Amino acid sequence: MKNEITLPAFSRRSFMRTTALAGGGLLIGVNFLNSCKPEAKMPEDISQLNFNNFNAYIKIADNGKVTIFSPNPEIGQGVKTSMPMIVAEELDVAWKDVYVEQAPLDTKNFTRQVAGGSQSIRHGWDILRQTGANARQMLIHAAAKQWEISPADCKVSEGVISDSKGNQLGYGDVVKAAAALDIQDNAPLKDPSQYKIIGRDAINVDIDKIISGKPLFGLDYSKPGMHYACVLRPPAFGRKLVSFDDSETKKVTGVTDVFRFEDKIAVVATNTWAAKKGKEKLQARWDDEKLESTEDHDRILLGLLDGKDFETLRADGDVKKAFAEADRVIERTYESPFLPHSCMEPMNFFADVTDEEVELTGPIQTPEGSQKAVAEALGVDIAKVRVNMTRMGGGFGRRLIGDFVLEAAKISDVVRKPVKLFYTREDDMTCGQYRPAIKYRIAASLKDGKITGYHLKEAAVNSNMYGLIPNFFPAGAIENYQVDVANYKSHITTAPWRAPYTNFLAFAEQSFLDELFEIMETDPIQARLDLLDNVKGTTDERIQYSPERMQEVIRTAVTKSGWNVPASPGVFRGFSAYYCHNSHVAEVVDVTMNGNGMPSVKKVTCVVDCGIVVNPTGARNQVEGGVIDGIGHAMYGDLSFENGTPGVKNFGAYRLIRMEEAPEVDVHFIQNGLSPTGLGEPALPPAGAALANAIKKATGKRILAQPFTKYLGTEEKVIG
Amino acid sequence: MPAFNITVNGKAHTVHADSDTPLLWVLRDELQLVGTKFGCGIGQCGACTVHVDGEATRSCLLTIGQAGERKITTIEGLSEDNSHPVQQAWKEIDVPQCGYCQAGQIMTASAFLHSNPNPTSEDIRGAMQGNICRCATYTRIEKAVSLAAEKMS
Numbered sequence: 001m002k003n004e005i006t007l008p009a010f011s012r013r014s015f016m017r018t019t020a021l022a023g024g025g026l027l028i029g030v031n032f033l034n035s036c037k038p039e040a041k042m043p044e045d046i047s048q049l050n051f052n053n054f055n056a057y058i059k060i061a062d063n064g065k066v067t068i069f070s071p072n073p074e075i076g077q078g079v080k081t082s083m084p085m086i087v088a089e090e091l092d093v094a095w096k097d098v099y100v101e102q103a104p105l106d107t108k109n110f111t112r113q114v115a116g117g118s119q120s121i122r123h124g125w126d127i128l129r130q131t132g133a134n135a136r137q138m139l140i141h142a143a144a145k146q147w148e149i150s151p152a153d154c155k156v157s158e159g160v161i162s163d164s165k166g167n168q169l170g171y172g173d174v175v176k177a178a179a180a181l182d183i184q185d186n187a188p189l190k191d192p193s194q195y196k197i198i199g200r201d202a203i204n205v206d207i208d209k210i211i212s213g214k215p216l217f218g219l220d221y222s223k224p225g226m227h228y229a230c231v232l233r234p235p236a237f238g239r240k241l242v243s244f245d246d247s248e249t250k251k252v253t254g255v256t257d258v259f260r261f262e263d264k265i266a267v268v269a270t271n272t273w274a275a276k277k278g279k280e281k282l283q284a285r286w287d288d289e290k291l292e293s294t295e296d297h298d299r300i301l302l303g304l305l306d307g308k309d310f311e312t313l314r315a316d317g318d319v320k321k322a323f324a325e326a327d328r329v330i331e332r333t334y335e336s337p338f339l340p341h342s343c344m345e346p347m348n349f350f351a352d353v354t355d356e357e358v359e360l361t362g363p364i365q366t367p368e369g370s371q372k373a374v375a376e377a378l379g380v381d382i383a384k385v386r387v388n389m390t391r392m393g394g395g396f397g398r399r400l401i402g403d404f405v406l407e408a409a410k411i412s413d414v415v416r417k418p419v420k421l422f423y424t425r426e427d428d429m430t431c432g433q434y435r436p437a438i439k440y441r442i443a444a445s446l447k448d449g450k451i452t453g454y455h456l457k458e459a460a461v462n463s464n465m466y467g468l469i470p471n472f473f474p475a476g477a478i479e480n481y482q483v484d485v486a487n488y489k490s491h492i493t494t495a496p497w498r499a500p501y502t503n504f505l506a507f508a509e510q511s512f513l514d515e516l517f518e519i520m521e522t523d524p525i526q527a528r529l530d531l532l533d534n535v536k537g538t539t540d541e542r543i544q545y546s547p548e549r550m551q552e553v554i555r556t557a558v559t560k561s562g563w564n565v566p567a568s569p570g571v572f573r574g575f576s577a578y579y580c581h582n583s584h585v586a587e588v589v590d591v592t593m594n595g596n597g598m599p600s601v602k603k604v605t606c607v608v609d610c611g612i613v614v615n616p617t618g619a620r621n622q623v624e625g626g627v628i629d630g631i632g633h634a635m636y637g638d639l640s641f642e643n644g645t646p647g648v649k650n651f652g653a654y655r656l657i658r659m660e661e662a663p664e665v666d667v668h669f670i671q672n673g674l675s676p677t678g679l680g681e682p683a684l685p686p687a688g689a690a691l692a693n694a695i696k697k698a699t700g701k702r703i704l705a706q707p708f709t710k711y712l713g714t715e716e717k718v719i720g
Numbered sequence: 721m722p723a724f725n726i727t728v729n730g731k732a733h734t735v736h737a738d739s740d741t742p743l744l745w746v747l748r749d750e751l752q753l754v755g756t757k758f759g760c761g762i763g764q765c766g767a768c769t770v771h772v773d774g775e776a777t778r779s780c781l782l783t784i785g786q787a788g789e790r791k792i793t794t795i796e797g798l799s800e801d802n803s804h805p806v807q808q809a810w811k812e813i814d815v816p817q818c819g820y821c822q823a824g825q826i827m828t829a830s831a832f833l834h835s836n837p838n839p840t841s842e843d844i845r846g847a848m849q850g851n852i853c854r855c856a857t858y859t860r861i862e863k864a865v866s867l868a869a870e871k872m873s
């Protein structure tokens with residue numbers, strides 16, 4: 001999720017293996033990120049599936065039904081539905097004959113999973129298609145052999161192979177023979193115009209389990225004898241535990257163990273409520289240092305922006321010279337707070353540490369990292385640690401950090417019982433791993449009606465933007481262009497947060513451009529298109545986006561939103577377009593203003609170029625959610641600190657967007673037949689700026705900081 | 721620990737718990753009915769919604785001591801086979817993303833439609849305002865509730 005990495009080259013020869021199953025049927029093992037290890041072995045029956053060797057398995061049964069075993073964790077981005085669709089398409093089976101099974105828990109060596117949200121489809125696209133096509137080709141060869149004809153004379157449709165005389169064989173009839181054949185490399189892939197599954201709506205494969213409340217999530221997992229653990233952590237970042245009194249805690253019926261580890265206290269009990277009550281009864285003394293507050297962060301980050309200690313990530317031309325020669329220089333500073341991830345399912349993890357092995361089960365996006373960290377912390381052989389993943393009640397980047405896995409393991413290690421660690425919502429919101437507070441300062445020089453220079457500075461808590469971002473739009477479009485970054489290391493822990501950095505940077509840049517165009521008295525759409533013209537034909541290989549694709553989403557958004565048609569009275573429109581996670585997105589927000597000075601977002605038109613859309617209903621769901629999420633956090637998201645302690649602790653004081661504030665989202669995808677790109681994240685970043693640009697039109701106020709609610713109606717904070 | 725007799729999804733149970741234990745944790749920890757979810761514990765998110773005598777109720781706020789003889793229905797008991805019109809609509813509209821909030825959404829929606837079978841879009845939005853969906857599937861929830869209303873009429 002964090003980095004858009006170059007795709008690993010794969011060896012066509014080694015990414016799949018096949019075997020005949022002892023119980024009948026053909027099993028295909030696929031490895032779509034790494035080539036199979038040379039020693040990788042195929043299991044002979046399903047219970048032996050070993051995900052250490054392959055990322056996924058496909059079983060074709062004697063009755064022709066296809067089961068896809070997917071170890072991919074589902075955090076809500078829909079890959080558990082869309083990835084199997086790709087295989088099924090090339091395999092040429094009916095989607096209704098395909099079953100998707102989450103790879104079984106408790107399988108030995110269940111470790112090699114892929115968890116990147118926006119990147120899964122992009123990485124899997126080629127290999128999953130090729131796997132399906134190769135398997136289809138093997139089945140055709142088996143049928144051709146039986147009929148003693150050339151494979152070229154066979155046709156296949158929905159799992160049935162036929163010859164010109166009208167003979168037919170189902171996949172199930174030939175799996176046995178096919179399993180004995182060599183793997184067909186490079187079987188021809190379908191032309192996208194022939195697709196029957198890709199591009200059609202497929203309902204979430206877990207829908208029946210979700211709507212009937214079946215155990216799916218980490219918090220639902222249990223084992224006989226399991227205890228529940230809750231942890232009291234320092235009430236402020238940077239504080240140390242001096243001493244504690246657990247006499248009242250121990251009186252709570254059900255509490256079995258209380259102990260200190262690091263600067264935390266664990267309370268273990270026979271049920272959730274007892275653990276929580278026991279924790280609340282702890283009397284802890286903490287040291288009393290002066291700790292960080294939001295005021296300090298503001299001062300420090302602004303100080304960084306004013307200072308000279310930057311790392312330059314990209315420098316084109318000579319920004320200084322452009323500024324010196326300009327008719328006018330415009331400079332704005334944009335500010336964002338920390339944000340919690342607020343996954344609906346609070347952090348939790350199951351751990352069972354015994355002398356024989358360590359079982360870890362729960363919602364985590366980085367199982368391998370956790371496995372390693374736990375092995376090191378407990379001093380056990382990594383081969384004895386196994387991590388099983390459950391479905392996740394949201395991730396948004398939070399579950400990339402395995403701090404809670406480590407805590408669960410340490411607690412189970414001390415009490416030597418199977419333990420489920422749970423966070424209360426208050427723990428989840430106050431114990432860290434936030435989107436870092438960031439400030440951007442952008443300056444641009446204007447000369448003879450043109451933007452001649454653009455200088456972006458970032459001051460962030462803990463870490464700076466990843467290396468590709470400086471090559472996003474408007475890099476390449478402005479002759480003198482520079483991106484500088486600086487950071488301040490805090491006690492407060494931070495983590496990637498849905499569309500890291502770009503979730504706020506897009507707001508800053510797209511607001512800034514709008515203001516710039518306003519000052520230049522040019523049309524904001526045409527001006528963006530003109531800037532993009534400058535990038536066409538560039539030989540700069542660092543440039544990440546495509547100016548043509550960006551122009552197309554912009555033009556389409558103009559048409560679909562009716563941008564050029566006057567809005568109804570009282571409705572104001574704002575525009576924004578952004579590239580990230582390899583996708584191009586343009587959004588138009590329609591707002592009206594309420595009597596209380598707050599905007600009401602009526603509708604968002606969102607045009608996305610993410611290449612081929614595998615599952616349109618799932619894809620629209622991602623985009624709708626991303627847009628509303630972007631608007632919600634821009635409007636309301638705020639986590640401030642007072643002496644190291646977060647100012648909000650639960651959904652009462654911390655406001656998330658709800659049904660009544662959620663706009664209609666009109667989603668359009670560009671149909672261009674290009675390979676699929678990221679979808680879980682790119683719809684979010686443009687939303688805040690499009691809203692701010694609409695609010696500017698409605699009220700004349702330029703919002704320079706999130707959350708908007710804090711600044712609307714408080715004149716002095718709004719810099720117009 | 722005191723014993724309580726409760727009726728959940730038409731079945732009588734005797735459970736042992738401290739009387740201040742929220743129904744939510746009795747359902748999840750004692751009865752293994754984990755479809756009812758924990759989200760906030762303070763009545764703010766709706767993930768824990770169940771029906772108590774047909775009324776949408778936050779099970780994180782109702783203690784086992786208060787539950788008494790009243791009839792409790794959880795997502796597991798809404799229908800035998802996902803045939804409740806709200807479940808059907810949820811499937812047709814393909815509402816969920818991560819899915820974690822959806823049991824609570826469905827329980828709120830089904831109780832609401834029982835009392836207001838012909839809701840306007842404003843009614844629906846008002847009724848669902850107490851249920852947070854962090855994945856922001858709100859537009860689909862609204863569509864599904866109105867589809868369910870159609871199915872029920």
Ligand code: FES
Pocket residue numbers: 757758759760761762763764765766767768769778779780781
């Ligand atoms: S858990 Fe009960 S309302 Fe949130």
Ligand code: FES
Pocket residue numbers: 076344393394816817818819820821822852853854855856857
């Ligand atoms: S679907 Fe994820 S919280 Fe609602």
